[in-house]
Amino acid sequence: MNWSLPENIATYGGKIDAVFWVITVVTAIAFVLVEVGIIWFCVKYRRREGHRAFYTHGSKSLEVLWTAVPALAMVALGFYSANVWAQIKGRNSAPSESLQISVRAKQFEWNVTYAGADEVLGTSDDFSTRNQLHFPANRARMAGGEALNDADRAPWLDALQSVLRAHLDRQAPVVMACSALKRRYRRRLRPG
Numbered sequence: 001m002n003w004s005l006p007e008n009i010a011t012y013g014g015k016i017d018a019v020f021w022v023i024t025v026v027t028a029i030a031f032v033l034v035e036v037g038i039i040w041f042c043v044k045y046r047r048r049e050g051h052r053a054f055y056t057h058g059s060k061s062l063e064v065l066w067t068a069v070p071a072l073a074m075v076a077l078g079f080y081s082a083n084v085w086a087q088i089k090g091r092n093s094a095p096s097e098s099l100q101i102s103v104r105a106k107q108f109e110w111n112v113t114y115a116g117a118d119e120v121l122g123t124s125d126d127f128s129t130r131n132q133l134h135f136p137a138n139r140a141r142m143a144g145g146e147a148l149n150d151a152d153r154a155p156w157l158d159a160l161q162s163v164l165r166a167h168l169d170r171q172a173p174v175v176m177a178c179s180a181l182k183r184r185y186r187r188r189l190r191p192g
Contacts, residue, residue, distance in 0.1 A: 006172060012088045019081045026073060101133075116143060150184070157188045164189065 005017050087093060094100075100121050102113040109131050116125025127143055138152055160176065167174035176189075 007170065009166070015084045015088065019084050022080065023077060026077065030070070030073075103133075114143070150182075153185070154188070157185055161189050 005020065008014055008017065010016075100115065102121060104111045104113075110133070111128055111130055112133050113121070113126050113128040115121045116123065116127060118125055129142070138148055141148065141152075164174060164176060
């Protein structure tokens with residue numbers, strides 16, 4: 001059985017793994033310290049004949065310390081992971097030549113808005129589709145009102161099939177949701 005993380009296949013997988021391992025190490029250290037403290041207190045303050053119980057109301061400085069240290073650790077981990085998240089998903093993380101779209105989710109649909117002829121999103125010439133995400137190569141055809149055919153969908157289906165094949169070759173679990181309504185689309189998606 002392999003207990004390590006799966007192989008990185010994303011460009012940002014190493015950064016996510018680093019955040020995971022930092023959080024795991026910090027948590028493991030805190031766990032060991034707390035468990036050692038519990039055992040030490042159980043031994044030191046166990047019931048013994050001839051010893052009277054000692055009642056205390058605590059120490060404010062210790063209470064501040066054991067509240068502040070975990071709080072500071074959480075804030076530091078938050079800043080560290082937020083920085084990594086911004087590198088992966090921030091506004092400046094996409095290449096300058098990438099296609100910008102607006103996707104709005106509703107209960108049972110996705111509305112995808114593409115930039116129009118001016119290639120600026122948020123202007124009057126933008127066009128929207130419902131439950132359809134298309135390759136940039138097909139944008140001009142769709143903007144002109146031309147419907148896509150099976151040949152236009154073939155590269156997308158082939159790309160999905162290669163992702164499925166890669167996961168199955170590594171014996172990695174995979175779930176794919178795709179509206180391949182035609183039987184020939186589903187046959188094309190089947191690995192093999």
